[in-house]
Amino acid sequence: MPYRDSEIQPSGGPSSAFPPEYPVDCPSDCPSDCPGCAHKNLPPDQRMRKKEAWLAARLDFWKPLIDPIQAVPENLRWHYRGKVCLSTQWDRNGWRFGLIKRETVIPIHGCPIHTQQVRLAVALFSSALPPSSLFPLVYYAHSGSQVTLVVKSAQMPEMTWLDEALKNRLKTIGVDGLWLHLHPAAGKKVFVKNTWRLLYGTPQSTDGNGFIYGPRSFQQLIPALYERAMSNAETFLALGPDNCMVDLYCGSGIGLTRWGRHCDHVMGVELDGEAVSNARTNAPGAVVLRGACRDRIPQLNEWAAAQQPDGRRLLYVNPPRTGLEPDIIRWITNDFKPLRMAYLSCSAGTLCRDLCFLENAGYQIIRISPFDFFPNTLHVETLVLIRSPEDKP
DSSP: OOOOEEEOOOOSSGOOOTTTTSSSSSSSSSSSTTOOOTTTTOOHHHHHHHHHHHHHHHHHGGGGBBBEEEOGGGGGSOBBBBBEEEEEEEEEEEEEEEETTTTEEEETOOOOBBBBHHHHHHHHHHHOOOTTSSSOOOEEEETTTTTEEOOOOOSOOOOOOOOHHHHHHHHHOOHHHHHHOOOOSSSSOOOOOOOOEEEOSSOEEOOOOOOOOOTTTTSSSSSHHHHHHHHHHHHHTTTTTOOOOEEOOTTTTTTHHHHHHHSSSEEEESSSSHHHHHHHOTTTEEEEEEEEEEEGGGHHHHHHTTTTTEEEEEEOOOTTTTSSSSSHHHIIIIIOOOSSSEESOOOOOHHHHHHHHHTTTOOOEEEEEEEEEEEEEEOEEEEEEETTOOOOO
């Protein structure tokens, strides 16, 4: 299958700044020993063929329904990543920010995948922070214009390095908020709920579309490509005023805002407290519940029963890599029974499992549209459009 080179232009803001003159080939400043970006040195057609083969192997039963991969133009596959989480390590040469390979952090301070803001911020902190004996940094997290330093300590570390000159430099490169996260058990789990301290700036930022987000917020890395995926979902769902629309794993409410333009009855469910707070601000017309989706089934059923009895029920889901919980699959097929459903997946393996359950319950897979949200890597995200047997085309 040929891939679709989308005519997408970057939106404004530091997290999506793609210099149009940036080279098509892998830049020379890309570290050769970096374990990331497995496809960075492959020609465009070969990269897409590998992704298509990988996706088709996992969704083999629905192969005829898979569209060509939608991707950004070649010169826009660099400098797109404005949300990163980097491991850190101190040695005699100073701080390393990067990816772990054989228990050693490979420094990627000048990574060409990262936005210019991320590169400047990493360079700033790697030179400004004191040694690990005084500042036990384990992770550096950058989300849009919010930065978090995760330290493996329950006590406040040495902070004299954060002077007015450094704060002014942060402001110059567009960092709105700097956080310290005290996490004495930091390991595979980067964040825990408590012990967040704002060191500088504001606790929230606003993206190019006017949505607020915080330091833990999930953001799609190529907004224009994500907009295309959401537009496809919106067109298929065909929302109307009396419809009953549920958005599971709703994040900061970007989808809720979109659904609410057409539908008077919108509910979202999200586990993360920061995301729930942002969603309630970004989509004030929607009902937003906090908690695991499976734990909110009683409230979902109660809310749905209170809506228009003859209104169409519609569903959008964007779960983590683990896919839909078994209880949610049963809720979809036995209780809520949406006429139409859009499923955005970041894991083809769990997507295959979930689609099998849905098909066994009588649902029909209409279309599978892959999106290259992570250029130069192995990953591809997939939007699946699903119809109930009760839905009349």
